[in-house]
Amino acid sequence: MNKPVDTPKKKFHTSPLKLNLRTKTILIIVLTASMLVAIVINSLFIDVSTITTNFSSINLPPSFEHLFGTDWMGRDMFTRTLKGLGLSIMIGALASIISTVVAVILGLSSGMNKYLDSFVSWLVDLFSSIPHLLLIILISISLGGGVIGVIVGVGVSHWTTLTRVIRAEIKQINTSEYVHLSKNFGKSKWWIAKKHILPLILTQVVLGVILVFPHAIMHEASVTFLGFGLSPHEPAIGIILSESMKYLATGVWWLAFFPGVSLLIIVLLFDLVGDNLQKILDPTNAHE
Amino acid sequence: MFNYRKVAIFLGHKIVRLIILLVAVAIISFVLVDMSPVDPVRAYIGEMAVSGEHIAKLQEYWGVGQPMWEKALHWVWSMLHGDFGTSLIYRIPVIDVISERFTASLVLMFTSWVISGVLGFTLGTLAGMYRGSWIDKFVKGYCYVLLSAPTFWIALLLLMVFSVYLGWFPTGLGVPAGVLAENATFWDWLTRLILPATALSILCVAQIAMFTRDKLNNIMSSDFILFAKARSEKGWGLIKRHGIRNILIPAITLQFLSFSEIFGGAVLVEQVFSYPGIGQAAVAAGLRSDVPLLLGIVLFSTIFVFCGNTIADIIYKFVDPRIRESESNE
Amino acid sequence: MIESENMKNKNMKSENLESRNITVTEKSEESKELLSVSNISISFLQYTKGLRKNLLKVISDLTLSVSSGEIVAILGSSGSGKSLLAHAILGILPNNADLTGEMTFEGKELDQKFKEKLRGKEIALIPQSVNFLDPLMKVADQVIGETVDEEDKKAKKAHQREVFEKYGLDEKVDDLYPFQLSGGMARRVLVSTALLQNPKLVIADEPTPGLDDVAIQETLNNIKQMAAEDRGVLLITHDINAALKVADKIAIFYSGYVIEIANVEDFTDDGENLIHPYTRALYKALPQNGFNLYKGHQPFHGELPEGCVYSDRCDQNTDSCMKINPDLREIEGKKVRCHRGHRKYSR
Numbered sequence: 001m002n003k004p005v006d007t008p009k010k011k012f013h014t015s016p017l018k019l020n021l022r023t024k025t026i027l028i029i030v031l032t033a034s035m036l037v038a039i040v041i042n043s044l045f046i047d048v049s050t051i052t053t054n055f056s057s058i059n060l061p062p063s064f065e066h067l068f069g070t071d072w073m074g075r076d077m078f079t080r081t082l083k084g085l086g087l088s089i090m091i092g093a094l095a096s097i098i099s100t101v102v103a104v105i106l107g108l109s110s111g112m113n114k115y116l117d118s119f120v121s122w123l124v125d126l127f128s129s130i131p132h133l134l135l136i137i138l139i140s141i142s143l144g145g146g147v148i149g150v151i152v153g154v155g156v157s158h159w160t161t162l163t164r165v166i167r168a169e170i171k172q173i174n175t176s177e178y179v180h181l182s183k184n185f186g187k188s189k190w191w192i193a194k195k196h197i198l199p200l201i202l203t204q205v206v207l208g209v210i211l212v213f214p215h216a217i218m219h220e221a222s223v224t225f226l227g228f229g230l231s232p233h234e235p236a237i238g239i240i241l242s243e244s245m246k247y248l249a250t251g252v253w254w255l256a257f258f259p260g261v262s263l264l265i266i267v268l269l270f271d272l273v274g275d276n277l278q279k280i281l282d283p284t285n286a287h288e
Numbered sequence: 289m290f291n292y293r294k295v296a297i298f299l300g301h302k303i304v305r306l307i308i309l310l311v312a313v314a315i316i317s318f319v320l321v322d323m324s325p326v327d328p329v330r331a332y333i334g335e336m337a338v339s340g341e342h343i344a345k346l347q348e349y350w351g352v353g354q355p356m357w358e359k360a361l362h363w364v365w366s367m368l369h370g371d372f373g374t375s376l377i378y379r380i381p382v383i384d385v386i387s388e389r390f391t392a393s394l395v396l397m398f399t400s401w402v403i404s405g406v407l408g409f410t411l412g413t414l415a416g417m418y419r420g421s422w423i424d425k426f427v428k429g430y431c432y433v434l435l436s437a438p439t440f441w442i443a444l445l446l447l448m449v450f451s452v453y454l455g456w457f458p459t460g461l462g463v464p465a466g467v468l469a470e471n472a473t474f475w476d477w478l479t480r481l482i483l484p485a486t487a488l489s490i491l492c493v494a495q496i497a498m499f500t501r502d503k504l505n506n507i508m509s510s511d512f513i514l515f516a517k518a519r520s521e522k523g524w525g526l527i528k529r530h531g532i533r534n535i536l537i538p539a540i541t542l543q544f545l546s547f548s549e550i551f552g553g554a555v556l557v558e559q560v561f562s563y564p565g566i567g568q569a570a571v572a573a574g575l576r577s578d579v580p581l582l583l584g585i586v587l588f589s590t591i592f593v594f595c596g597n598t599i600a601d602i603i604y605k606f607v608d609p610r611i612r613e614s615e616s617n618e
Numbered sequence: 619m620i621e622s623e624n625m626k627n628k629n630m631k632s633e634n635l636e637s638r639n640i641t642v643t644e645k646s647e648e649s650k651e652l653l654s655v656s657n658i659s660i661s662f663l664q665y666t667k668g669l670r671k672n673l674l675k676v677i678s679d680l681t682l683s684v685s686s687g688e689i690v691a692i693l694g695s696s697g698s699g700k701s702l703l704a705h706a707i708l709g710i711l712p713n714n715a716d717l718t719g720e721m722t723f724e725g726k727e728l729d730q731k732f733k734e735k736l737r738g739k740e741i742a743l744i745p746q747s748v749n750f751l752d753p754l755m756k757v758a759d760q761v762i763g764e765t766v767d768e769e770d771k772k773a774k775k776a777h778q779r780e781v782f783e784k785y786g787l788d789e790k791v792d793d794l795y796p797f798q799l800s801g802g803m804a805r806r807v808l809v810s811t812a813l814l815q816n817p818k819l820v821i822a823d824e825p826t827p828g829l830d831d832v833a834i835q836e837t838l839n840n841i842k843q844m845a846a847e848d849r850g851v852l853l854i855t856h857d858i859n860a861a862l863k864v865a866d867k868i869a870i871f872y873s874g875y876v877i878e879i880a881n882v883e884d885f886t887d888d889g890e891n892l893i894h895p896y897t898r899a900l901y902k903a904l905p906q907n908g909f910n911l912y913k914g915h916q917p918f919h920g921e922l923p924e925g926c927v928y929s930d931r932c933d934q935n936t937d938s939c940m941k942i943n944p945d946l947r948e949i950e951g952k953k954v955r956c957h958r959g960h961r962k963y964s965r
Contacts, residue, residue, distance in 0.1 A: 021665065126312055129590050129597070133552035137574045138586065142320035214436060221438050222556055226571050241441060245560070253448055260441035267436035509712060515750035516760070517710045519811070520738025525764045530752045537754075609795045610753060 025276045032269045036089065039266070043086020046079055062254050069254035071243075081259045084237040085266055091151055091236075092217035098155025099216070100162060100209045104201070107166030111174055111197065120167065124160045132157045136219060140228045150229035154216045162208040166201055173197050203281050210274040214267045221263060237263045295606060302598050309594065310587060314367075317586045318360050321579050363583070373580030377572055382584040385569060390588060393565035397554050399485040404492035405543045411493065412500025412539075417527055419505060427497055434494035439553045443487040443560035450483060457483050484561045488553050492546065499542050503535045541603050547596030551589055651725075652819050652850040653707065653741075654683040658719035660702050660711065676702055678874045680719070681946055681953070684819065684850040689841065691853040691861035693900075694871030695916060696824070700854050701746070704821045707852075708743060709733030723819075738763075742817035746824040748804040751796035758782075758792035761811045778814060785810045785840075802833040809840050819850045826860050838864050858900065870897050873916050873927040876946060879953040893954040896928050926957065934958050 062069045068077035110120035127135070135157045140149035174197075182192050224230045224238025232239060237259050244255035366373065372382035415427035434442075451457045457479055507513060508531060516530050555567030562568065566585060573581040660677040676699035684690045694700045705711045707721065709730050721728040723736060737743075752760050762778050765771040782791065785806045791799070799807060805825065812820055822841060826834050841864050844851050855861055861868050862885055869879045877894050884891035889901040901907060916927075923929050925940040932939065938957050946955045 021671070126309060126316075128548065129309055129593050130313060130317075130586060131548045131551040131555075131589050131593060133555050134570060134586055134589055137570070138317055138320045138582075141574060141577075141582075142323040144325040218436075218438050222440060222552075225438075225440050225556070226559060227575050241438075241444065245444065248444070248448055248452055251452060253452075256441070256444045256448060260438065260444065263441070264433065264437045268432065271432065271436055511745070511747075511750045512752045514705070514710050515743065515745045516752065518708045518737050518743040518745075519763060520734070521763055522734065529760075529764065530755070533754050534752070608754070610797050 022280075025279055028276050029273055029280075032273045036266070036269060036273075039082065040086045040089050043083045046083045046086075061252075062258070068258040069252070071247075071252075071255055077240075077255065077258060080235045080240060081237070081262050084235040084240055084259065085262055087230075087234065087236050088217050088220055088238075088263065089266065091147065091154070091220045092213050094151045095154035095158065095216040095220065096209050096212040098151065099158040099212050100205055102156070102159040103162035103166055103208060104205055106159065106163045107170060107201070108197070110163075110167045111170035117167070120163065124163055127157065128160050132219060133222060136223050137226070137228055140223060145229055147230060147234075150220055150223055153223065153229075154219050157219070158212050158216055162204070162212065165204055165208070169201050169204060170197055173200055207274065207278055207281065210270065210277060213274070214270045217263070217267060217270070295602070298602070298605065299598075302601075306591070306594050306598075310590060313590045314364065314583070314587060315360070317583055318363060321583065322359065324577075372584040375573070375581040376578045377576055377581065378569075382580050385581060386566065386584050386588055389564065389566040389569045390592075392563070393554055393558070393567060396481060396484055396488065396558070396563060396565055397550050399481065400488035400492055400553075401543065401546075401550060403485070403489040405496060405540075407489065408493040408496030409500050409536075409539055412497040413504060413527075413532060413535075415497065415501040416504030416508065416531075419508075424501070427501065431494040431498045431501075434491060435498070437491075439487070439491050440556040440560050442490060443484070443557045446483055446487050447560060480561075480563065484557045484563045487557045487560070488550065491553055492550060495546065495549070496539060496543055500535060500539050503538055504531055507531050507534050537603060537607055541600045544596045544600035544603065548593045551592065651683055651685045652723065653728075653852070654722045655703075655707070656681050656720045658703070658706060658717065658721065660699070660706055661716050663714050663716070676874055677706075679946070680876050682869055682876065682879065684852050686818065686850045687845050687848045688867070689845050689851040689853055689865045691855055691865035691868045692871050692876075693855060693858055693861050693868050696827075696856045698856075698871060698916070699874065700871050701823050704743060704823050704852070704854055707733070707821060708737045708741060710737075739815045740817055741819045741821065742812035742815060744808050744812045744820060744822040744825055747828070748796045748799055748808075750808070751804075753796055756793050756795060757799070757807055761807070761814065781810045781814050782807075801829055802836070805829060805833060805837055809837070813844070817849065819852065820844050821852045821854065823854045824856065825853070826855060826857050834860065858904065870894065870900065872896055873922060875927050875943075875955060876953075877928065877955045879946075881952065884952070893949060893952065894928075894956045895932050895934055895958070926955075928956075 068081055070076055071080075106120050106123065110117040130138075136150070136153035139153035139156055143149035143152055182195070187195075220229075221236070221238040221241070224236045225242045226238075227242065230236045230239055232243070240259045241256055244252075244259070247255055363373070370383070372386075374380065375382050375385045378385050411427045411430075415424040418424055504527075508527075513526070513530055516526055521529065551567070554565060555570060557563065558565040558567040559571055566589070569581065570585045570589075572578070573585065658677060658680040659675060661673055661675040664672045664674050680703065682690065682692070692700050692703065702711065702715070706717050707728070711717060723732065723740070726732065728736075733741075751757070758775070758778055762771070762774045765774055779789070779792070782788075787803065787806055787810065791803065791807065796804070809825075812822075820841075825837050825841070829837065838860060841851055841853060845864075853861065853865060862882060865882050867879055867881055868885070869876045871877075878892070878897045880892055880897060885901055889898050889907070892898045892901060917923060917930065923940075924943075925938070926932070926943055929935055929939045936957060942957075944955050944957050946953050
């Protein structure tokens with residue numbers, strides 16, 4: 001243990017090549033976010049009609065011309081996957097916004113009075129008792145399938161966790177000094193909610209949307225894979241994968257592999273954004 | 289150790305809760321299915337050629353034209369008598385379909401549940417013990433990727449590699465066509481279980497391993513570990529005596545709370561491997577508007593999830609000495 | 619789990635070598651120095667909102683020694699980080715802490731390996747509260763520690779019973795969980811845990827808060843008893859009365875610095891033998907000394923003034939106080955970190 005003396009600064013000294021955690025985190029967030037936006041924008045500009053069937057080039061393995069290969073109708077899998085990802089991201093985003101709105105409304109109303117609070121917690125129990133996937137299937141059926149069915153289904157089944165968080169947060173704020181003061185000054189409950197509670201839970205809400213998103217997109221892919229919701233012409237990732245199943249036995253592995261990997265990467269990217277954003281906003285656990 | 293009276297009261301409360309919950313779930317799912325613009329008769333008939341007489345009969349069966357509450361009441365009434373209706377796809381009573389399918393699924397889910405629990409806990413403990421080492425990085429990486437991977441895609445990959453490429457398992461994994469379920473040998477049955485169970489386990493490992501790792505890290509930086517170190521405890525002994533003891537109960541609790549997710553996973557995995565379980569039946573029922581079967585499955589899966597949550601509650605309340613004490617002092 | 623530590627410090631040849639003889643003189647002949655801590659600093663790397671990095675220096679340039687049979691108190695406000703000194707001595711600082719300076723135990727350099735060898739045996743800790751016991755393990759089981767086999771277990775168990783008995787803990791206590799212990803009982807369990815291995819040095823970290831007067835008296839008696847058994851005791855506390863009752867020397871801890879190490883006899887009459895203005899203010903704030911409240915608050919870590927840490931509250935400020943942080947200097951067998959004190963005594 002005959003090490004030379006370190007001054008405290010020296011230990012945490014970072015070489016010029018190594019960015020500090022703050023810069024690194026912000027960089028990760030900006031990079032991943034722009035990548036996700038690029039995918040969505042790109043997919044918007046892909047005209048479905050360009051994904052033409054071309055029977056002269058069916059079931060081609062991946063090559064430079066067709067990065068992800070082609071399917072049994074000669075369609076370029078890369079374009080289809082990109083289009084599908086865009087669709088999935090948009091559905092996921094809408095669904096997580098719905099979840100968050102529901103969670104905020106229920107969370108806030110649970111802070112209003114005791115009865116509403118126990119009702120909300122019962123509701124949370126109720127919704128977490130039905131397996132998510134079954135609930136999404138039920139809702140999607142009840143809305144007659146289609147994109148709307150999937151969005152609402154996923155949205156309505158993902159609010160429970162965030163509601164719990166917000167409810168706990170509000171309970172804590174409600175017992176705090178300044179809220180008591182406001183009450184004594186005769187401010188209305190809505191006033192307190194607007195002035196004191198909403199700003200504080202805003203962080204939770206932003207994080208909520210981003211953290212719910214990966215779950216939303218995966219459930220979206222799952223239900224479409226099972227055949228609920230989107231029609232077979234729409235190249236959602238779930239549909240592409242469920243189609244690929246029929247051709248698995250013939251050894252065209254790229255049909256299932258690349259779209260799945262792409263979805264995995266998208267979800268990972270979102271996780272990355274969420275985790276890093278959480279680090280920035282709530283750094284208590286951020287030790288290198 | 290256990291206070292049996294307390295447990296009995298607790299269970300009583302739970303049963304009342306379950307009944308209320310089931311009624312609510314029944315109402316909600318009935319309303320949802322009834323709202324559906326899909327005409328059950330049309331969906332059922334599909335492309336079959338049927339006579340007008342037959343259609344009228346079917347319409348009567350579904351109560352087309354009846355007000356919703358009447359239908360609901362009728363359904364609940366017969367359900368209370370143990371009659372869940374007849375499955376339209378399988379043409380046998382719903383209760384029979386569910387009991388057969390649920391058994392198959394339970395085998396699948398239980399196997400994966402145990403494997404993933406043991407494996408996940410071990411991996412998480414290792415990662416937490418050697419924090420920052422390659423094993424920690426590996427476990428963390430594995431969990432991150434697995435938590436972001438769609439269940440059915442992992443299942444597809446397994447199917448591709450082990451059935452198509454290596455040819456170790458048949459691709460269609462149900463009971464071989466033409467063989468009745470009861471005639472299938474144990475070996476048949478086992479080969480059909482391995483891949484789905486592996487797929488489901490791989491996925492469930494991630495959650496429990498991650499949880500164990502984080503929890504162990506938390507515990508290892510707690511005051512009582514500090515004091516144990518100050519008393520010269522260290523290494524594996526320290527982790528075993530104070531670390532694992534303290535994370536075991538939360539980890540088991542979490543594993544029981546994951547019934548809902550494991551059910552969801554089972555639905556997808558069964559679909560990929562055509563494993564004849566409850567999930568596959570649920571998907572079929574949903575796609576082909578087999579309303580009685582779908583509603584029955586929803587109710588039973590709710591009971592299933594509720595059982596998991598209740599067991600988790602019991603462990604939490606009656607095994608931890610701190611909470612056990614405060615409960616019995618009430 | 620590697621504690622990040624760096625003990626070796628060749629440059630800082632300690633001036634306390636000369637001082638030792640002086641500080642020890644009033645104790646009995648055979649009293650020998652156990653622990654010597656020179657120029658210890660502990661800092662943390664911290665992230666604040668927005669992930670801005672912040673190096674937080676919690677203990678700065680701390681020098682101190684404890685001899686056998688001696689009770690040295692470190693007196694500082696609660697939450698000021700003085701517990702970290704105990705953790706540093708035992709080698710149980712968290713990973714993100716950085717420790718510099720030099721420590722020796724019985725003249726031998728105290729590095730991480732040596733610390734791990736000593737802790738729980740030669741050096742024992744009496745922690746702050748019952749939270750330092752594993753909540754899920756029965757008291758006796760965790761006090762005994764790991765055992766090799768049944769025989770080993772029996773022997774250790776018997777020894778534990780013996781020590782517990784000495785502190786009035788009957789057999790029922792053995793099977794209790796920590797949360798079931800009453801305040802006084804928990805205190806006795808923690809004290810007897812520390813003494814189980816017959817240590818030479820005992821570090822008592824805030825042993826008094828949350829106890830009633832009887833229990834406080836009992837704990838202090840226990841500490842005195844330990845010194846009478848020729849153990850060295852390092853008492854970390856924010857309770858000046860407790861420190862005055864038992865300690866031989868009192869080190870005053872202020873904003874991460876030890877500003878004065880005074881003998882307990884100096885806390886008498888008007889406190890005119892106390893050198894540092896803060897120590898005097900502290901002494902005068904005691905109810906029996908007129909309850910003169912002192913204004914202001916200790917600067918927090920990370921917002922320390924450029925000069926002396928006490929300069930913003932001191933009523934005898936000079937220019938140099940505002941600019942230069944004084945060193946801990948030896949004055950008449952005491953140590954103090956004050957420009958005024960230096961002047962007064964060097965005149």
